[in-house]
Amino acid sequence: MSAIYILLTISVVVAVLFFTVFIIAVKKGQYDDSYTPSVRMLFEDELVKDQTKLTVKPKKTN
Amino acid sequence: MTEKNCFHCGDSCQNEIVNFDDKLFCCHGCKTVYEIFYENDLGSYYDLQSTPGATPKDIVGKYEFLEQPNIIEKLTEFNDGSIQIVTLYIPHIHCSSCIWILENLSKLNPNINASQVNFGKKQVRVTYKTSNCSLKDVVLLLSSIGYEPYISLEDYKTGKTTINRSLVYKVAIAGFAFGNVMFLSFPEYFEVGEFWLEQYKHLFRWLMFFFSLPVVFYAGWDYFISAYKGLRSKILNIDVPIALGIAVLFIRSSVEIILNIGSGFFDSLTGLVFFLLLGKFFQQKTYQFLSFERDYKSYFPIAVTKIDAEGKESPIQVYDIQKGDRLLIRNEELIPVDGILMYGNASIDYSFVTGESETVIKNSGDKLFAGGKQTTGVIEVEVLHTVEQSYLTQLWSNDVFNQTEAKSFTTLTNVISKRFTIGVLSIAIISTAYWLLVDASKALNVFTSVLIIACPCAIALAAPFTLGNVLSIFGKLKFYLKNATVIEQLASIDTLIFDKTGTITSSLKNKVVYEGETLSNSEEILLKNTLRGSNHPLSRSLYNLLDTHNIVTLNHFEEHLGYGIEARYLNNSIKVGSSKFVGKMETSTVLDTSVFISANNQYKGKFVFHSSYRKGLSKLFNKLKKHFDLVILSGDNEGERDNLKRLLPSKTKLIFNQKPNDKLEYIKYHQSEGAKVLMMGDGLNDAGALAQSDVGIALSENVNVFSPACDAILEASKFNKLYDYIKASKAAIKIIKWSFLLSLLYNSIGLYYAVTGQLAPVIAAILMPLSSISVVVFTTISTNWYCRKLK
Numbered sequence: 001m002s003a004i005y006i007l008l009t010i011s012v013v014v015a016v017l018f019f020t021v022f023i024i025a026v027k028k029g030q031y032d033d034s035y036t037p038s039v040r041m042l043f044e045d046e047l048v049k050d051q052t053k054l055t056v057k058p059k060k061t062n
Numbered sequence: 063m064t065e066k067n068c069f070h071c072g073d074s075c076q077n078e079i080v081n082f083d084d085k086l087f088c089c090h091g092c093k094t095v096y097e098i099f100y101e102n103d104l105g106s107y108y109d110l111q112s113t114p115g116a117t118p119k120d121i122v123g124k125y126e127f128l129e130q131p132n133i134i135e136k137l138t139e140f141n142d143g144s145i146q147i148v149t150l151y152i153p154h155i156h157c158s159s160c161i162w163i164l165e166n167l168s169k170l171n172p173n174i175n176a177s178q179v180n181f182g183k184k185q186v187r188v189t190y191k192t193s194n195c196s197l198k199d200v201v202l203l204l205s206s207i208g209y210e211p212y213i214s215l216e217d218y219k220t221g222k223t224t225i226n227r228s229l230v231y232k233v234a235i236a237g238f239a240f241g242n243v244m245f246l247s248f249p250e251y252f253e254v255g256e257f258w259l260e261q262y263k264h265l266f267r268w269l270m271f272f273f274s275l276p277v278v279f280y281a282g283w284d285y286f287i288s289a290y291k292g293l294r295s296k297i298l299n300i301d302v303p304i305a306l307g308i309a310v311l312f313i314r315s316s317v318e319i320i321l322n323i324g325s326g327f328f329d330s331l332t333g334l335v336f337f338l339l340l341g342k343f344f345q346q347k348t349y350q351f352l353s354f355e356r357d358y359k360s361y362f363p364i365a366v367t368k369i370d371a372e373g374k375e376s377p378i379q380v381y382d383i384q385k386g387d388r389l390l391i392r393n394e395e396l397i398p399v400d401g402i403l404m405y406g407n408a409s410i411d412y413s414f415v416t417g418e419s420e421t422v423i424k425n426s427g428d429k430l431f432a433g434g435k436q437t438t439g440v441i442e443v444e445v446l447h448t449v450e451q452s453y454l455t456q457l458w459s460n461d462v463f464n465q466t467e468a469k470s471f472t473t474l475t476n477v478i479s480k481r482f483t484i485g486v487l488s489i490a491i492i493s494t495a496y497w498l499l500v501d502a503s504k505a506l507n508v509f510t511s512v513l514i515i516a517c518p519c520a521i522a523l524a525a526p527f528t529l530g531n532v533l534s535i536f537g538k539l540k541f542y543l544k545n546a547t548v549i550e551q552l553a554s555i556d557t558l559i560f561d562k563t564g565t566i567t568s569s570l571k572n573k574v575v576y577e578g579e580t581l582s583n584s585e586e587i588l589l590k591n592t593l594r595g596s597n598h599p600l601s602r603s604l605y606n607l608l609d610t611h612n613i614v615t616l617n618h619f620e621e622h623l624g625y626g627i628e629a630r631y632l633n634n635s636i637k638v639g640s641s642k643f644v645g646k647m648e649t650s651t652v653l654d655t656s657v658f659i660s661a662n663n664q665y666k667g668k669f670v671f672h673s674s675y676r677k678g679l680s681k682l683f684n685k686l687k688k689h690f691d692l693v694i695l696s697g698d699n700e701g702e703r704d705n706l707k708r709l710l711p712s713k714t715k716l717i718f719n720q721k722p723n724d725k726l727e728y729i730k731y732h733q734s735e736g737a738k739v740l741m742m743g744d745g746l747n748d749a750g751a752l753a754q755s756d757v758g759i760a761l762s763e764n765v766n767v768f769s770p771a772c773d774a775i776l777e778a779s780k781f782n783k784l785y786d787y788i789k790a791s792k793a794a795i796k797i798i799k800w801s802f803l804l805s806l807l808y809n810s811i812g813l814y815y816a817v818t819g820q821l822a823p824v825i826a827a828i829l830m831p832l833s834s835i836s837v838v839v840f841t842t843i844s845t846n847w848y849c850r851k852l853k
Contacts, residue, residue: 004262008269012242019238026230036181039158040165 072113091118114159116208127365127377128198150211155184215362232281236336239273247329251824267319270328282335300479307517314510330826337834341526345546354544387445391436400452406441410434416745475525486516493817504819511821515812520805520833528841532794535849540777548773552791561743562696578667592629678782685785687711726750793848801837808833
């Protein structure tokens with residue numbers, strides 16, 4: 001009978017938890033710039049590719 | 063001759079070609095940047111995007127002022143002695159290569175800890191160690207790789223701007239509560255007398271009550287404030303019935319659950335606030351990369367170089383400049399105060415001020431006005447007025463710029479809401495009076511029901527969604543509005559006023575007519591090759607207009623700053639420049655700009671530059687003349703009067719020789735006679751007029767560069783579409799009116815239930831979202847359908 005109380009408490013706590021996380025994310029400015037991160041995400045690879053290119057080059061001449 | 067483009071910046075290599083590493087560069091500056099990148103393993107800069115770079119400019123001495131601690135303190139956002147963080151605005155940021163290189167600044171200078179780009183705002187945030195690096199080093203590094211930051215007087219202010227995100231929080235809270243309340247109220251919609259439901263419904267109801275508390279007292283609180291303000295100034299704005307609806311919904315629902323007589327209307331309450339806030343959110347579209355609030359401070363430098371009595375140079379903050387000071391203005395620097403030219407060749411570009419891109423030559427002793435940019439060499443200036451009292455900046459002391467509130471403009475929604483509120487209140491009172499006589503127990507129920515169901519959610523949503531949608535459609539068509547109210551104001555315009563230079567004339571292309579003796583073939587070759595070596599704007603445009611000829615190496619080439627060019631090839635010599643320089647003593651009465659030519663010391667003729675008008679100008683004016691009063695308000699002389707008379711419809715008023723303040727007063731006068739004025743301008747000298755007018759539109763060749771404070775920014779290429787935009791705004795107003803009708807229809811259905819005392823929570827919960835959603839769908843579809851024709 002009291003199961004519903006436990007379930008309700010859990011559901012509300014979980015909901016409030018996610019909501020707080022969202023608010024904190026907004027507050028920290030994570031949604032302020034919605035474009036640059038999408039480009040930046042691809043860059044990590046570019047830098048690696050650049051380094052491998054340099055290490056690959058001497059092998060080619062061999 | 064095939065065109066070769068620079069590997070770094072993409073400009074065509076005209077003057078010199080630098081060959082390096084099998085690649086072509088247009089100048090040594092571009093080559094140096096390329097070298098820096100390759101030495102530091104940053105070569106992918108050119109892989110991400112072809113020709114992403116910009117030529118680094120000569121900046122010797124320009125950033126000396128960045129060594130002063132008080133200026134560093136103002137510019138940095140964090141400074142603890144060992145680490146500083148600064149956010150710099152870099153206009154050149156335009157592609158993924160830019161982001162990549164700027165986020166790898168630490169590779170170029172190990173003292174830079176991190177750098178992060180905000181692409182939308184064109185900003186880079188740099189964190190660096192102050193032990194081996196200074197703000198000046200960072201700025202110089204950025205400049206040396208072609209990313210010169212723009213540091214203006216506007217950055218020099220105390221207090222950091224904080225971003226207001228409260229609307230996001232409010233929408234989030236309302237949406238969160240709405241979702242949860244819907245869940246909790248769902249079981250009771252079916253009114254089944256089931257055991258478990260009976261057992262727990264009190265718990266559910268109280269949970270809903272607690273969820274709705276933040277919605278009423280935080281998310282929806284602005285409506286109460288706005289309604290109170292409206293009532294105090296005796297205006298029945300749309301927020302009055304909304305606040306009334308929210309209050310009645312909350313009080314009645316609370317009373318119902320406390321007395322255990324019903325489940326309340328918490329679902330409708332939270333839904334209402336959520337939808338209303340969504341409308342607000344949708345309307346609040348902002349263009350991050352544009353600013354509509356600029357004044358002269360965004361153009362002016364923070365500091366310039368002062369020369370003291372002993373001839374020592376030191377940087378001086380612009381606000382500290384006193385009358386009588388002697389200033390050193392370098393190439394590409396802006397003159398921040400009115401002054402007298404003491405020394406040097408001044409060639410001043412006033413394009414910030416007037417929109418006229420052609421430089422003006424000044425001789426020592428001439429007066430120079432603040433806002434001009436020196437384009438050749440170094441000059442010395444003696445100060446006549448301080449910054450605030452200069453000719454141009456005085457404009458900002460006008461009252462127009464001190465109005466904190468927006469110009470009083472009653473929106474269509476508020477016009478309707480007045481009648482609506484009176485109507486709803488009278489229905490509520492009449493029906494309550496009726497029920498008091500028939501069945502007094504139902505009277506209170508009916509009274510609250512009417513106020514609940516008549517809450518003008520759909521009406522309040524009609525305008526935000528229509529205007530918000532039109533706003534984003536206009537944005538896609540390169541017409542950027544400051545906010546949605548501008549659309550309503552645009553629809554009510556009856557007078558159009560245009561600036562001339564830079565607005566109806568195009569600053570990109572010039573029409574050139576040659577007057578004089580025909581040049582022989584060898585002379586033409588010589589002329590073309592002479593112009594090739596000069597960087598003067600007139601030489602450049604003339605060069606591009608002449609037929610192509612073989613490239614020859616000149617035997618002699620000399621540029622006399624401010625006068626002209628002299629060149630010799632084999633036996634022929636040529637002089638190109640001002641009439642005096644060429645030896646033609648002509649007391650010129652013609653007001654046009656001319657370039658004079660003489661060959662072998664014999665006057666040949668002149669090239670006369672006419673300002674060329676924008677494409678579709680007369681077509682646009684002919685379309686506009688049927689509906690609007692048209693005025694051309696120019697700061698220039700009357701040189702173009704006859705030309706304009708021929709081009710424009712006869713009823714267009716042409717007014718010349720207008721000072722910035724005259725333009726403002728002219729508009730004020732017409733407004734006092736009841737005219738609704740649209741002003742279109744481009745330079746800082748139009749700033750007053752743009753602020754005074756009902757709708758001020760700044761025309762811009764490139765929306766990324768600066769434009770004065772205004773209500774809207776229009777890209778120059780879309781100038782001929784102006785009439786279509788105004789027509790679309792009028793259509794938007796019509797669409798809003800239709801959606802008012804639609805929502806009134808829903809309201810009258812709801813009122814039937816309310817007046818007869820049968821309003822159940824489930825009906826309110828269905829009607830409210832249904833009316834809102836159908837209004838949103840209607841406005842979105844109809845605005846899109848109408849604006850389809852715009853493209």
